[in-house]
Amino acid sequence: MLDGKTIVLGVTGGIAAYKAAEVVRSFVKAGANVQVVMTANARQFVSPLTLQTLSGQPVCTDLFDLGLESQIGHIQVARAAHLIMVIPATANIIAKMAAGIADDYLTTVLLAATAPIVVCPAMNVKMYENPVVQRNLETLRQRGCIIVEPEAGELACKEEGTGRLAELTTILETAHRALTPGSLAGRRVLVSAGPTWEAFDPVRYISNPSTGKMGYALATVAARRSAEVHLVSGPTYLHPPLGVHLHRIVTALQMEECITGLARDMDVIIMAAAVGDYRPAEASPHKVKKAEGDLWVQLLRNPDILAGLGQRRRDGQVLVGFAAETENLVENAMQKLTQKRLDFIVANNLVNPGSGFGCDTNEVKIIRKDGSMDELPRMPKERVAGEILNRIESLLAST
Ligand SMILES: Cc1cc2nc3c(=O)[nH]c(=O)nc-3n(C[C@H](O)[C@H](O)[C@H](O)COP(=O)(O)O)c2cc1C
Numbered sequence: 261m262l263d264g265k266t267i268v269l270g271v272t273g274g275i276a277a278y279k280a281a282e283v284v285r286s287f288v289k290a291g292a293n294v295q296v297v298m299t300a301n302a303r304q305f306v307s308p309l310t311l312q313t314l315s316g317q318p319v320c321t322d323l324f325d326l327g328l329e330s331q332i333g334h335i336q337v338a339r340a341a342h343l344i345m346v347i348p349a350t351a352n353i354i355a356k357m358a359a360g361i362a363d364d365y366l367t368t369v370l371l372a373a374t375a376p377i378v379v380c381p382a383m384n385v386k387m388y389e390n391p392v393v394q395r396n397l398e399t400l401r402q403r404g405c406i407i408v409e410p411e412a413g414e415l416a417c418k419e420e421g422t423g424r425l426a427e428l429t430t431i432l433e434t435a436h437r438a439l440t441p442g443s444l445a446g447r448r449v450l451v452s453a454g455p456t457w458e459a460f461d462p463v464r465y466i467s468n469p470s471t472g473k474m475g476y477a478l479a480t481v482a483a484r485r486s487a488e489v490h491l492v493s494g495p496t497y498l499h500p501p502l503g504v505h506l507h508r509i510v511t512a513l514q515m516e517e518c519i520t521g522l523a524r525d526m527d528v529i530i531m532a533a534a535v536g537d538y539r540p541a542e543a544s545p546h547k548v549k550k551a552e553g554d555l556w557v558q559l560l561r562n563p564d565i566l567a568g569l570g571q572r573r574r575d576g577q578v579l580v581g582f583a584a585e586t587e588n589l590v591e592n593a594m595q596k597l598t599q600k601r602l603d604f605i606v607a608n609n610l611v612n613p614g615s616g617f618g619c620d621t622n623e624v625k626i627i628r629k630d631g632s633m634d635e636l637p638r639m640p641k642e643r644v645a646g647e648i649l650n651r652i653e654s655l656l657a658s659t
Contacts, residue, residue, distance in 0.1 A: 261642055262292035265439055268341040268373075269294055270366045271311065273301025275416040276348040276382040276425040280306060283347055284314040286432055295320070295337055297366045299353065323365045334365055338372035343438050346370075348382035348425050351393050357405075358396035376438045380408040380431055385421025408434050433480070433502040442486030443653055449487040450526045451479045452519060452533035452565075454494030456512045460540035460557055461548045469617040470534035472496035474582070477641040478530055479504050481649055490526070492518050494533055512536050512562040523569055528578045528652055531566050532606075534617075538562060570601035576659045578652050583607040584617075593627050603655055604628045606648060612638075626651060 267287050271280045280296075287294045294315040298308055308319040320337060338344075346353060346366075353366070357379070362368045370377065379400060387393060388410060401407055408431055412422045425431075453475020457465040472493055479491040480501040489504040492515060500506040507522075509515045512535045523529060538559035548555070566581050573579050581602045583593035586609070593607035607625045610617065623638040626648070636647055 261436065261646070262287060262290040262439065264291070264293075265342045266293045266295065266340045267435065268337055268344045268369060268375075269296050269311075269315075270344060270346040270349075270353070270370065271296060271298045271302045271306065272346065272348060272350045272353045272366070273299055273303075273305055274348040274350045274382050275305065277302050277305035279425055279428070280347050281310050281314055282428055283345075283431060284311055286428070287435070288315060290432075293317075295340070297321070297337065297369055299364055299366050301350075301352075320365050320369075323368060334368045335372050338369045338374075341369075341373055341375040343375050343378065343435060344370065344373050345378045345380065345431075345435060347378075347380040347431065349379045351381075351383050351387050351390070351396075354379065354381060354393060354396045354400065358399040376404075376406065378406045378408060378431075378434055378438055380426055381410050381423075382425035383410075383423050384415060384417050385419055385423045388423040389421075406434060406438060429499060430502060433484075437484050437486075437502075440484040440486075444482055444485040444487035444649070447487045447527045447656065448490070448525055449479075449482045449528040449530070450490045450492065450519065450522055451475050451482065451530045452492045452515060452535075453479065454496040455534050456494045456515060456536045457510050458512065458536045458539035458562075459543045461544040461546065463547050466536060466538070466540070466559075468534045468536070470494070471618045472498050472533075473618070473620065474622060474641050474644070475530075475532035476501060477645040478532055478648065481642060481645040482528075485649065487528075490522055492522070492533070494535075512539060512565070516563050516565045516568070519565055519569070523572065524574070526577065527656065528580070529569055529573075530580045530648070530652075531569070532582050534584065535565060536562055564600075566596075566600045566602075570599075573601065576656075578603050578655050578659075580648065580652065581605050584610050586610050590625065590627065590633070593625070594631070597627060597629065602629075604651065606644075 296311040296319045298321045312319045362371045408426045411424045413424050454472030455467045455470040457467050459465040476498050479489050483489045491504045492507045507518050541558040541560050585592050589609045593605045597605040605627050622644045626634045
């Protein structure tokens with residue numbers, strides 16, 4: 261998702277500097293070109309060799325390095341950046357940035373840069389709460405820097421409080437957002453995700469193997485594109501994407517009630533959840549005890565949420581469904597597309613390896629109302645989400 265992007269990673273002299281290594285690795289894995297710039301003090305905490313090996317590029321530290329500066333390297337580094345991230349950001353670098361000091365490689369790059377700047381502070385709680393540090397952070401915010409707030413917990417100095425570097429996932433997602441154009445700004449997008457659980461006693465339920473990964477990927481990418489995202493999620497172990505409105509439900513009836521309440525105000529609805537078609541007619545309040553012989557459970561039909569949305573959809577609202585099938589994929593998907601009055605349907609064959617429930621990849625066909633179809637190769641679910649949202653954006657632009 262970061263192909264062709266150049267990220268300048270400024271590393272400063274805090275105890276969390278070792279975490280920069282993991283950030284470099286994740287950016288490189290996502291396809292970015294990473295240029296590390298270290299302060300002299302950062303080298304006390306993490307070896308330039310580690311960051312150089314992980315980034316695959318020489319690390320810049322010495323402003324007066326004759327080799328690197330023959331082309332005025334610090335200005336070139338600043339010019340090439342699509343994004344600059346300072347991680348960890350010491351109280352010292354925050355103060356220098358606020359004051360406009362340019363006395364080493366990193367501070368000089370930061371002053372010369374026009375790319376967005378993300379600052380990830382990490383320090384002792386008393387340092388962080390010091391009004392001077394808070395005032396400096398406010399100055400940076402007002403200048404347009406994105407501050408990734410540190411988290412609370414036990415700190416390296418054994419004190420408790422706010423000052424620990426934010427979680428890696430939060431830092432990476434902030435970078436993705438800063439690098440993604442806000443093509444869905446002002447749009448409200450509802451995504452359903454995950455399975456439903458239909459209980460027949462307090463410890464047993466009927467469900468399916470959906471993990472919610474496809475729906476969560478859609479919510480993540482829509483939020484990156486600046487949409488207001490409402491994620492209606494069945495039970496999953498996934499972390500909620502940064503900045504989305506999460507509505508947790510368990511049963512199909514709860515999902516229907518939640519979605520019905522939200523649907524009218526949405527510009528886009530994407531139903532990626534694997535909603536149970538049936539629920540036990542009765543749910544025992546106590547665990548059903550094992551007895552001799554078989555147990556018969558009567559199943560009632562759950563409401564068809566997607567069909568209801570299709571009947572009630574308002575002009576200009578985009579409605580997208582998913583069809584997960586094990587046979588006659590295209591025929592079944594086409595039927596669902598027409599019956600439920602969808603704009604398009606995303607069909608995936610559950611028997612293909614690397615596709616469907618639980619995988620990190622998916623191989624889908626996107627089928628439109630006019631019968632035309634795009635067959636996408638197997639790709640990570642976030643990329644599939646991007647392809648789906650590109651088509652939704654085209655529909656929104658044409659209405
Ligand atoms: C063991 C140790 C850990 C430190 N951890 C931090 C820290 O987490 N955050 C911070 O702001 N400063 C920390 N400092 C202080 C900075 O290293 C010091 O302010 C230094 O001047 C920062 O330089 P730089 O911002 O140019 O990298 C630490 C110092 C030491 C000796």
